[in-house]
Amino acid sequence: MKNIRNIFIPLCMFLLFSCEDQLTKVPNFISEDNIFESKPLTEAYIAKIYQDLRFINFGGDNGYNVAMIPAVGGEHICFADWQSPNTTYQRTYSAAAGDGPIGYYPWGNIRDANYVIENIAKSTSFEQDYIDSKTAEAKYLRAHMYFEMVKRYGGVPLITNVQAVDDPEEELYPSRKTEKEIYDFILSELDAAIPFLSTEPTGGLGRVDRWTALSLKSRAALYAASIANFGEVQLDGVVGIPNAQAESYYQMSYDASKEIIDSGNFTLYNEYEDKVENYINLFLDDGNSEVVFAQVFEPIVKGTGFDRLAFPAEFRGGWGCNFPVLYDLVELFDFQDGTLGTSITRDQLVADNMWDMDAFFGNRDPRFRASVFYPETTFKGGLIYFHSSTLYTNEAGEKVEATSGNLDRQGESWPAAAHPRNVRNTALLRRKNVNENLDLPNTGESGQDFAIFRLGETYLNLAEAAFYLNNMDESLNAINMLRERAGMPFYDQITEYNLRKERQVELCFENQRYWDLVRWRIAPQYLDDVRMKGLVFKYDLDEDKYIITLKNAEPVTREFGPERFYFPIDQGIIADNPKWVQNPGY
Template sequence: MKKITDIILFGLLSLLFVNCSDDFLDKSPKSLISEVDVFKDPNLVDALLADLYSRTDFQYQGGSNHNLGAWWQIGGEARAFGPWQDPWQITYNLPDENGSRKYDYWVYGNIRAYNDFIQKIESNEILDPEIIKIKSAEAKFLRAWCYFEMVRRFGGVPLILAPQDKDVDDLFVARNSEKDIYDYLDTELEVIAEALPEETEAGRVNKYAAYTFKSRVMLYAASVGEFGGSVQLDGLLGMNSAEADEYWQKAYNAAQSVILSGKYALYNKNSDPVQNYINLFLDESENPEPILSVLFDGAAGKGHMYDNIGMPMGFASWNSNYNPYLEMVEYFDFVDGRSGMIDRAEFNGENHWDIHDLFGKRDPRFRASVFYPESQFQGQTVWMHQKSVGTRPEDSEVPTAGPNRNWQRTGFITRKRIDENHVNPIAGYSSTDYHVFRYAEVLLNKAEAAFYLNKSGEALALVNEVRARAGMFPLTEITEELIRKERQVELVFEDQRFWDLRRWRTAYDELNRVYKGLVFTYDFDATDGENYIITVKNADGSDPHIFEERFYYFPFGLGRISDNPNLVENPGY
């Protein structure tokens, strides 16, 4: 299938679009394409739409690929190597009365572009009506994405669904309620799903991307009602708890639409669950799991540098940039049923540990997502011990210390989405796609909704379906805690945890802490394979992560409030 990246070049044409008028002598310069001409040609319409896709932030990059892990750090999953990078800046440059800083997302420039496209394509009398319907629905999906990103940050925001006039009063739009925005998304995504085809080019939205998106959005609406307390600020914030079940049902129904389509399935090509989970994010040949992806092609000039900066030291030129916290490692239980939580008093600098038991027997998703001491990669061993003791045999392959960037921050490095076939990767040439939606999320969305709709048996079966693919034993009961834990494990490093903690209203309890890492010492004199001495360290120095209660809604900021007197600031700022 043709990738969206194949037509991004056409998107450059959008820079040439102009409105021709009498002031321009009723002539279109030969080097420019008039807006009238654009909407006569399906290819040019597609080019303009491709540009709108490219402007939509499905994945946070912060202006540079090395900032891809921003939501991991603030969600307590993994820290960035350097404090100069966006993940660190977001974590410690907190929202206040001046605004949301790097948490911000205020994209009414994009909204205007989507509105303009929708208005012009829907008033078109030249193109095939089917083309008009589909292209309008795609643009509406992009617009809905932006409203979702804003509502989950701010609560109610101004809902603008048509190009605004230049009249000053028309530009000073008041906030709609949070419920207004979620209800708009509910209705709009249903309309979008009905208009879109079941199958389309890779990288573009189809019917089931719309339903998957709706299942995610309705989970948020239901969660705010279920856990968010009372409606606030004269109705601008919050959802009525009495209506939570209505939104759980909508989330359930949307996920069910994807499941019943039979178009998607859990990736399961490899009998080894570790390798299978690794390949899930790399295999772009008839992979049944991705529902919508941001597509990359390094050779075509649309690559990224995740492999280059994410591999352990010794395998790439920069390397070791994303370092999981111990707290995230502990979420992964052992395949034999033991809890992943180890009494930290046992990491006392005296006990000896078998590294293959401590990490190699955990949930296969851990081994596929995290580099730990003695992980195997590209036919070599990844060494992560800071120092060694004892007498090193002359013929030992074990170094006296691992490369410093491998152990310097937390003692772990993210592995998920790292392409082992990409040897000595060059920055900007990686082509691994980023999955915005995948089928496992659909199952987990439905499981969560089912649980709150008192369908515990169905929730249990759905969670066990995801666990079975991972090679984990089935659960015999289901609880709120187990559903949430499964979601954290399955979707680790996929930009979900921070937002899940906010919608569950558990972020205050979960995120206020100094996160930890491990320090590994290799003992050459140890026996029975218990070669490691381990201690706990503060992974971010002494700086605690901070999440204040008011952060469940971010601020607009003094500047934005001053610009629009009809905006009302959120509480606490």
């Protein structure tokens, strides 16, 4: 029995047809049988797969789920504990509790990709080149979805055909493949798609091309290599990859990265002399030379509420202050003179010490200053404040502490305390991706694109693969290219620690750190038995310096045992298909 599903064709699609078509020939609901005789319908069908793929999770009110992966990865959290990014890092992961909001089982969308791959070749209306390119596009999208699953669960059932209700039981309820088999499927699908995808870069416009597929290959092969290198094979390979496979996967990642770099189609973004301004605009200049593939947005038409969520309190149009940055991440950012970020020890953050903002924050890596709002950051022609109080000597000669009203600072008005929303949680906020050009941003008014793949990551992938292939000079050169762009001193030698730290700094808040810590199998060192920290700032008006102390930014102690290298399989999934064996440790 053929599995038929009706799909709604939006009104805008009818504009592609004549008036007669609109009124008499094209019904509001069209059977899938007719899709592949019309290019507009085919494009609409594939566009729906893109839409449902969730390259970046903008679920939740105004899209606050964009913070979910940064939250579980210990980069930044959300404003309130009821928001799903916070419940996701705080929750218990068990067989009974399942994987919660971070879960990803896109079987319906995979089914639609399978339908394209199975049926577009039967078209009597399309030329072969079009059939090949759309098949390749669907193969990429299917591979991307399997990658999102394998990095969460390890091996999963591999379904590459459109299922029907009367199919044999063994086809309807397949067993989990090994993790290696899923990675090999992803890489082979990409290899099959690449020759038929456009060599003209279209990824910056949100359309998969050859370079997008090579970028996913670069990333997926690197993940597989790491799991083989550092992981453990369990459940007969359902999770884990044999160590002997690591070198071949590193080589695949290296080769894909090298092809992207050598193509000459992309360059590291270097449009502004000021390094902070340059890095800020890397994420606001849509379609720039560094972007390989992006999730594309337009204000109002297809906008997000990102800036409404992210703007500091002084400039917010609505909610604001939703992405408090954790001090644990800040410590990864070194100073521009090469001094380690941890050279300021936590023992020094006491009430007896005072700090100049330039010494504490302003002289750090320009990527920090471009990614994080901190006290007295300049924004929209004003200052952003994060101090909870101001100390000063009054007219009676007494040292007093004010928490309300305004004071005089060198002839200018100074708030005794910052807005409570700025101060709450960590007294630091995410700046990366924030569009300063908006005024009082509201829902749907943010139109900046979000890069899924960019050349900066490609250099990091190449550097990591080269390191484990013992090409140390090439690894070092790739890392130093990024450091040069950032305005940081070169490394003299490459080490595993420097390689990993550079990746966390360059890609902060880009939904990478959590998965990196997991694939390197070092997540427990950073995410287990820890309460991440925030800061408390008290400004001393007499000294023009700050007292900075630590506070707990989180209500619970994080837990991350080795079982968490994979998420538990949701019990509902196992109930539907008992061949989904549960992951180890649950």
